[in-house]
Every structure is written in C-alpha cells, then in structure tokens.
Amino acid sequence: MYFGLSEEQSFFQDNVKKYLAEHATIDNIKHITSGDKKNLSAEIHQGLLNLGINGLLIPEEFGGLGLDLLFAAVVSEALGGGVGPTPFIAPYVMAPTAIKHAGSKTQQENYLSKIASNENRFGVGFSEFIGKRNDAGITFSDSTLNGRAMFVLDANDATHLLLADEKGQIFVVDAKSADLEIVKLTTVDKTRQYTEVICKNLEAELLEHSSDSINPINQAIDTGRIMLAADSLGASQTMIDKAVDYAKERKQFGRAIGSFQAVKHMCAEMAADLEPCYALVWHAAHCHDHSPAEARLMACHAKAHVSEMSKGIAKKAIEVHGGMGFTDLLGLHYWFKRIGLNRQILGSPELIREEAYKTQV
Amino acid sequence: MDLEYGPEYQDFTKEVESFCEKYKGLSFTDGSNNPLGSSGGSDGPQMSRSEWQKTLIENGYFARSVPKEYGGYGGEADILKSRIIAAEFSKSNTPGAMGGQGIDMLVPTLLEMGTEEQKQTYIKPTLHGEMIWCQGYSEPNAGSDLASLQTKGDLVGDEWVINGQKIWTSTAQYSQMCFCLVRTEPDAPKHAGISYLLIPMDSSGIEIRPLVDMTLKAGFNEVFFTDVKIPAGNIVGKRGEGWAVANATLGHERGSLAPPDATMNRVNMLMHLMKEETLDGKPLIEHPIYRDRLMQIQGKVLAQQSHALRLLSAKLNPGADVKIGKMIQKLTGTELRHELEGLAIDVMGEIGTLYEDSPHLKNDGTWQFIYMYFLGLIIGGGTSQIQKNIIAERGLGMPKEPKVEEA
The missing domain is CATH 1.20.140.10 (Butyryl-CoA Dehydrogenase, subunit A, domain 3)
Structure with a gap:
C-alpha cells in the first residue's frame, strides 16, 4: 500500500516547477498579461511541450505516454503554483479524455496521435452542458452547429475545438473555420485565455459515442475538475508560502508580524485547510483511473472542496501581506484571480455539490 | 499510488471476518458498568469484559505488538493489520477492546521508558482491563500552560509526599491508578522541575469530586491530594524528566x-x-x-x-x-x-x-x-x-x- 506520488511523478513535477520558476517569473507574467510580449507565452508553452506535457494521457498506441491522471494532476498543481500562462487542461487533459471515451476507433486514431505529435491542439467548450447561462448554447442539425458556447477554454492558437450541446453530445470543429467566430472574453485572470465561440452553420463532426450516453462527457469534465482543483491547490500553496515568508520578515511594533497570534493563526488555518486537499486531489485522480465506483463523487468533491478552501486561503494570504498584498507591484493578485476562475469554471461549488449528491441517489 | 493491501492482508481480512462472525451479538456479563468500552449486543455469546479483552489479545487483535511477557500478543507491529482489525470490527459491530488513558497512554509510555519492574507490574493488568488509570495532568492554574503545574511532591525518606489539585480527570472514580505530573524540583526551570509519578488511587489523602460538564454528565473530576504518600520507586524516568516522559505519548492522544x-x-x-x-x-x-x-x-x-x-x-x-x-x-x-x-x-x-x-x-x-x-x-x-x-x-x-x- 502506498498513498502518494511516485518518484517519477515527483521528478516530473519538479521539472515543471523549475521550468516555470525560471521562465514564468513575475516580471514575465506581467509582460504576458499586459500583452506587451506576445511570444513569451508561446515560448513558455513550447518549453513545457519539450518536457512532454501534451502526451501524458495519450495511450502509447497513439504515440503518447499512457500515464495515469495523477501524473497530469501533479503537472496542473505545478502550473497553478507558478501561475503558468499556458494552455494545459483543455488540450492535454479534457480533449484526450473526451476523444478516448467518445471517439470511434478512427476518430481516436485521427486525433489522439496528432495531439501527441502536437499537430493538433484542442480548445474545449462544455459550459452549457454543465450549466447554461441565459441564451448561450449550441444546437446540432444537418451536420452543422449553430449558437454560442461560453467560456471555451484555450481556444486561442487551437487547431480544433470540442464543443458540447446541452445533451452532452461532443463535436469536433475546425478552429480556423470561417463559420466560427472567436470572441475574447476579458476575465480577472489574465494568465489564461477564455473565449466565447459563435457558430453559424459550422460544419461539425460528432464524436460517435457521445450521443449514446453522457458518460464520456462526464469523464472529461471529471478530469477537468480534478485538474482545476490541482491548479488551485498549487496556487494556494504558493500563496501560503509567500504569506508565511512575508510574516517572518515584516516588522511592526518592533517585532516580526508572524509572532502575533492574530497573524500566525491565519497562517496555521491556511495550512490546516490546504493540507488535506493534497490527499483529496491525489485520491480523486487515482479513483478516476482505478476505482470507477467512487470516481465521480471524488472528482466533484475535489473540485468543490478545494475551491472553497482556496477561496479562504486567497483572501487570508492577501490580508497577511497587508497593503502590499493589495498592490499590483507584488503580483499576489495573479494567484488570487487564478483561484477565482478555477472556482467558477466547469461548475461552481454549489452546482458541483448538487451533482455530488445526485451520484448517491 | 497503490491502495491495494496485497494477498497476505486479504487472507488476514478473512480471518478477522470469521472471528467477528463467531462472536456476533456478544454481550458482557458486567454490562455497561465499565465506561471505557462499547456495550455489546444481546443475542450472542456472553463473557466479562476482561475475558473479552484476553480473547482479543490471544488472537492478536489487541496489544498486538506488546511483548508476551507483559501480557501482550507478542507479534510484530503491523499498521495495516491494525487498520483491518479496526475496519472489520466496526463493519460487523463487534465490540472492540477497551480503551482509556491507561491503555492508550500509560502502556506505550512504560514500554518506552518504564523500568523492567514497572513493565512487569502494570502493563498486563492494564491491558486485561483489570487496572484502570486516570491521567493527572491539568490543574486549575495549569491548562494550556501545562508546564506551570504546581502540585508538589517532596521526597521524604523513601516516600513521595504529594500535595495539590488536579482537574479534568476523567474516570478518576473508576481508577485504581493515576499517572501524574508533579513538581518535584521547585528550584529548577519550569519544564525541568516535573516528575512522572504513579499514584495508587486508594492511597489515603485522595479526594475525588465529580465535575459536571455542559452535557450534564459528570465526565470529569477534580482530584485533591493531601499528604498522599507513595513509594519513591513509583516514578517513570528520572526526577525532573516528567515533561519529556509525558510528551512521548501526548501526540498519540491528539491524533486519535x-x-x-x-x-x-x-x-x-x-x-x-x-x-x-x-x-x-x-x-x-x-x-x-x-x-x-x-x-x-x-x-x-x-x-x-x-x-x-x-x-x-x-x-x-x-x-x-x-x-x-x-x-x-x-x-x-x-x-x-x-x-x-x-x-x-x-x-x-x-x-x-x-x-x-x-x-x-x-x-x-x-x-x-x-x-x-x-x-x-x-x-x-x-x-x-x-x-x-x-x-x-x-x-x-x-x-x-x-x-x-x-x-
């Protein structure tokens, strides 16, 4: 019995962390998010591709590494920790999972091997299946899609998109098609990209098994949620580390503010809230591959619980920094906002807990 | 990540399962008098709590890694087996072993730091549920700041003479013995002036007053010591080492x-x-x-x-x-x-x-x-x-x- 990360997983995670620490410095994050160094983001993405992040979950027969979801979770944790300004969850986790479960043999061969070889990069838009806001939503008829998909993940620079309708049918579309308009959505989190996709008689290919059952799309959403939980886990840990370091250094009333119980108790609460999240996220990722009976419930609770804990940590870590925490100069807000987006994307905690309940009746 | 226990443990699980099946519905002839264990069922075998305790030890389901000479099973410590035992007992509603501060805290402390004579004298009856212990740590003025405790012990001839008061002492009214932190070195710094003493609760000079808590049950007691005399040898570790002796097992209580x-x-x-x-x-x-x-x-x-x-x-x-x-x-x-x-x-x-x-x-x-x-x-x-x-x-x-x- 062993509950934890393997040496390979820890080693791979360390490599991603080191790479980000070197290249996604706070100055570089500022350049990327202010839009003044466009190539920087692509360079960082390429650096991570060189480490092999695109092929983690692709089966070996299609040229990937065929690893467990836990491997992807530790990468996502590292990306959250370093506010990695690069696509990961949609193209390399959700898309391969959806295609693996919903694609025909031919579709799997077509797309999975090209994700592994980096010829194809997928954005993913499943928001309307999870919770349709206002008049958003796409409909499929006569091999074409019409309508709007909101909060499509990583659509920029994608070659293809996976879009879902309210029934959970998944469609592959050409991201460069003239019948498709990609509208940039400006969110508080500028380390990643969110878009609205408008389809007008857009040619679409149905992933064959996604019309038989909602299991494939749920599988893909589960993986996405576990990744978002891992991302918030990493982001929260960084915020705690920064807060603790700051509280040890910053002096007021003649002593380090970390010696005041009002401050140190906030730090202890953050640590106590986050520590069990590691086990929950790892366990959820493990169940996804090895314990299907618990997988859905674990994925729901991992996303909902880590979102709740991270929200509190993001607030407290800023407070420990006092006025400095509130500044752009320090940049702590990148983590705060990343955690904020992770919470809402692919279902906010209340929606997900409702799903968690439904898996038990 | 590997959450499987392996074939050896699957066999062990089956073994525990059939043991639980055998004692299904077990009830105790000494009823619910004992505050430290669950009350058991109604339509199965009957025995006293102490007999049950011995049965569990014989089968290695309790005191597994305590040496045989001190009344334990004498096996290897095996964390997974302990977990399987706990899980199977809980699943089948089989009454577990008695717990309490003697078993959970004193026994591990003696195993680690007791003299040979102390191990021989105390561990076996404690494991068998025949000797119940209470913990004399907190005092009215020594709560979170436990090391400031003031109950004092003077060595007079070959006896400790103890005076003072303890509080939050659960099970004092049922206990034969108390493991107690006492200030024996008044001139030493506060953490270095404490000794860990073993006090028979039938000593003269001990008064127990029940302390009713907000649940309206007397879950605790106050214990008063007035010129209580115990043998000089009833000390675990050396004089002034009591803080370290107590800390060896305090973490254990917190986790559980x-x-x-x-x-x-x-x-x-x-x-x-x-x-x-x-x-x-x-x-x-x-x-x-x-x-x-x-x-x-x-x-x-x-x-x-x-x-x-x-x-x-x-x-x-x-x-x-x-x-x-x-x-x-x-x-x-x-x-x-x-x-x-x-x-x-x-x-x-x-x-x-x-x-x-x-x-x-x-x-x-x-x-x-x-x-x-x-x-x-x-x-x-x-x-x-x-x-x-x-x-x-x-x-x-x-x-x-x-x-x-x-x-």
Whole structure:
C-alpha cells in the first residue's frame, strides 16, 4: 500500500516547477498579461511541450505516454503554483479524455496521435452542458452547429475545438473555420485565455459515442475538475508560502508580524485547510483511473472542496501581506484571480455539490 | 499510488471476518458498568469484559505488538493489520477492546521508558482491563500552560509526599491508578522541575469530586491530594524528566480524538435521518439549503479520510514529509466533527434541541450530546488555539510570541 506520488511523478513535477520558476517569473507574467510580449507565452508553452506535457494521457498506441491522471494532476498543481500562462487542461487533459471515451476507433486514431505529435491542439467548450447561462448554447442539425458556447477554454492558437450541446453530445470543429467566430472574453485572470465561440452553420463532426450516453462527457469534465482543483491547490500553496515568508520578515511594533497570534493563526488555518486537499486531489485522480465506483463523487468533491478552501486561503494570504498584498507591484493578485476562475469554471461549488449528491441517489 | 493491501492482508481480512462472525451479538456479563468500552449486543455469546479483552489479545487483535511477557500478543507491529482489525470490527459491530488513558497512554509510555519492574507490574493488568488509570495532568492554574503545574511532591525518606489539585480527570472514580505530573524540583526551570509519578488511587489523602460538564454528565473530576504518600520507586524516568516522559505519548492522544472514518459514519447516519425526517411534508434531504450543507461537510470528511490514508502510508513508508499533516489532525478532526453534529441539529430545527429522554428525540439525542461533547474535545488535549500555535511555530517555522518578563 502506498498513498502518494511516485518518484517519477515527483521528478516530473519538479521539472515543471523549475521550468516555470525560471521562465514564468513575475516580471514575465506581467509582460504576458499586459500583452506587451506576445511570444513569451508561446515560448513558455513550447518549453513545457519539450518536457512532454501534451502526451501524458495519450495511450502509447497513439504515440503518447499512457500515464495515469495523477501524473497530469501533479503537472496542473505545478502550473497553478507558478501561475503558468499556458494552455494545459483543455488540450492535454479534457480533449484526450473526451476523444478516448467518445471517439470511434478512427476518430481516436485521427486525433489522439496528432495531439501527441502536437499537430493538433484542442480548445474545449462544455459550459452549457454543465450549466447554461441565459441564451448561450449550441444546437446540432444537418451536420452543422449553430449558437454560442461560453467560456471555451484555450481556444486561442487551437487547431480544433470540442464543443458540447446541452445533451452532452461532443463535436469536433475546425478552429480556423470561417463559420466560427472567436470572441475574447476579458476575465480577472489574465494568465489564461477564455473565449466565447459563435457558430453559424459550422460544419461539425460528432464524436460517435457521445450521443449514446453522457458518460464520456462526464469523464472529461471529471478530469477537468480534478485538474482545476490541482491548479488551485498549487496556487494556494504558493500563496501560503509567500504569506508565511512575508510574516517572518515584516516588522511592526518592533517585532516580526508572524509572532502575533492574530497573524500566525491565519497562517496555521491556511495550512490546516490546504493540507488535506493534497490527499483529496491525489485520491480523486487515482479513483478516476482505478476505482470507477467512487470516481465521480471524488472528482466533484475535489473540485468543490478545494475551491472553497482556496477561496479562504486567497483572501487570508492577501490580508497577511497587508497593503502590499493589495498592490499590483507584488503580483499576489495573479494567484488570487487564478483561484477565482478555477472556482467558477466547469461548475461552481454549489452546482458541483448538487451533482455530488445526485451520484448517491 | 497503490491502495491495494496485497494477498497476505486479504487472507488476514478473512480471518478477522470469521472471528467477528463467531462472536456476533456478544454481550458482557458486567454490562455497561465499565465506561471505557462499547456495550455489546444481546443475542450472542456472553463473557466479562476482561475475558473479552484476553480473547482479543490471544488472537492478536489487541496489544498486538506488546511483548508476551507483559501480557501482550507478542507479534510484530503491523499498521495495516491494525487498520483491518479496526475496519472489520466496526463493519460487523463487534465490540472492540477497551480503551482509556491507561491503555492508550500509560502502556506505550512504560514500554518506552518504564523500568523492567514497572513493565512487569502494570502493563498486563492494564491491558486485561483489570487496572484502570486516570491521567493527572491539568490543574486549575495549569491548562494550556501545562508546564506551570504546581502540585508538589517532596521526597521524604523513601516516600513521595504529594500535595495539590488536579482537574479534568476523567474516570478518576473508576481508577485504581493515576499517572501524574508533579513538581518535584521547585528550584529548577519550569519544564525541568516535573516528575512522572504513579499514584495508587486508594492511597489515603485522595479526594475525588465529580465535575459536571455542559452535557450534564459528570465526565470529569477534580482530584485533591493531601499528604498522599507513595513509594519513591513509583516514578517513570528520572526526577525532573516528567515533561519529556509525558510528551512521548501526548501526540498519540491528539491524533486519535476524531478519526475521520467515525465522522463519515455519522455523515451517513445524518443522510439517513434527512431522508426520514420531513419539513413541510418534504424529506429534509430534498430541501436544497440543507442538502448543500450536508454535501459541503461530506467533501470535508472525504478530504480528511484521504488525508488519513496519506498519513497511514507515511507510517508504512518512512521518509514521506507529513510533518504538518500530522499536526493538523486534532484541530481539523475535532472542529469538523463539531460542525457535522451541529448541522444535524440545524436541519432538525426545534427538534434538534430535544435532549435526555424527551418525546420526539431522534437517534437517542446523540446529535445534541456529541455536539456539546466535541466542544470539550476542541478545548481538551490542547485547545484549537494552542494547535494553531503548534502548526504555525513548529510546522511553518513562524516566530514565537515574545515572553513577557515576570514582574
């Protein structure tokens, strides 16, 4: 019995962390998010591709590494920790999972091997299946899609998109098609990209098994949620580390503010809230591959619980920094906002807990 | 990640299963007199608690790694087997071994630091449930600041003479013995002036007064010592080493106060209750506000269960970094249990306030009782605030509060 990360997983995670620490410095994050160094983001993405992040979950027969979801979770944790300004969850986790479960043999061969070889990069838009806001939503008829998909993940620079309708049918579309308009959505989190996709008689290919059952799309959403939980886990840990370091250094009333119980108790609460999240996220990722009976419930609770804990940590870590925490100069807000987006994307905690309940009746 | 236990343990699980089957419905001839164990069933074999305790030891289901010469099973410590035993007993509702502070705290302390004679004298009857112990640590003026305790012991000839008062002493009224922290070196710095003494509770000069707590049960006592005389040899470790001796097992108590599996059992029980009880004709579980709160807590408990697996694995595979992971257990476990029991009261509304033998009481009033009882556990064994100091200072390396100069 062993509950934890393997040496390979820890080693791979360390490599991603080191790479980000070197290249996604706070100055570089500022350049990327202010839009003044466009190539920087692509360079960082390429650096991570060189480490092999695109092929983690692709089966070996299609040229990937065929690893467990836990491997992807530790990468996502590292990306959250370093506010990695690069696509990961949609193209390399959700898309391969959806295609693996919903694609025909031919579709799997077509797309999975090209994700592994980096010829194809997928954005993913499943928001309307999870919770349709206002008049958003796409409909499929006569091999074409019409309508709007909101909060499509990583659509920029994608070659293809996976879009879902309210029934959970998944469609592959050409991201460069003239019948498709990609509208940039400006969110508080500028380390990643969110878009609205408008389809007008857009040619679409149905992933064959996604019309038989909602299991494939749920599988893909589960993986996405576990990744978002891992991302918030990493982001929260960084915020705690920064807060603790700051509280040890910053002096007021003649002593380090970390010696005041009002401050140190906030730090202890953050640590106590986050520590069990590691086990929950790892366990959820493990169940996804090895314990299907618990997988859905674990994925729901991992996303909902880590979102709740991270929200509190993001607030407290800023407070420990006092006025400095509130500044752009320090940049702590990148983590705060990343955690904020992770919470809402692919279902906010209340929606997900409702799903968690439904898996038990 | 590998959550399988392996074939050896599958066989062991079957063995424990059939043992539990054999003793299904076991009841105790000495009934519920003993406060430290569960009460058992009704339609199975009968025996005394002490006989049951011996049966468990003979089979290696209790005191597994305690050497045979001291009354244990004499096997190898095996964390997974201990976990399997606990799980199977819980699943089949088989009464477990008696617990209590003698078994949980004194026995490990003696095994580690006792003299050969002390081990021979005390461990066996304690394991067999024939010698019950109470813990004499806290005093009215030494709570969170335990090391400032003032109960004093003077060595006069070949006897310790003890004077002072202890408080929060659970089971003192049933106990034969007390393991007690006493100031024996008044001139030494506070942590270095304490000794760990073993006091027979039938010594003359001991007075026990029950202390009724907010649950309206006398779960604790005050114990007064007036010129109590015990042999000089009733000391564990050397004079002035009592603080270190006590600390060797204090962490053990903290970790075990609120195991997440027990909390999950209560979550499941609450979910069942919420399907049975109705509000405005609709089961409670169908009211989204209550349902969401239940799901929030279920998520927290799942996180703690997973965390417990991580800690279990760290015991099996030394080297894993779980320093903070262990420190948070007492804080998070007791707070969560209190929150859960409180939710049950909220969903029942007015009915949730019923108590004792009231009409309309649900689940024997356990929700209200445990809700209050756990407030006691949040405070006892190092308050939540002390736990946060420990996590911040020892876990995160944050600076201590500056000491106030004494006037």
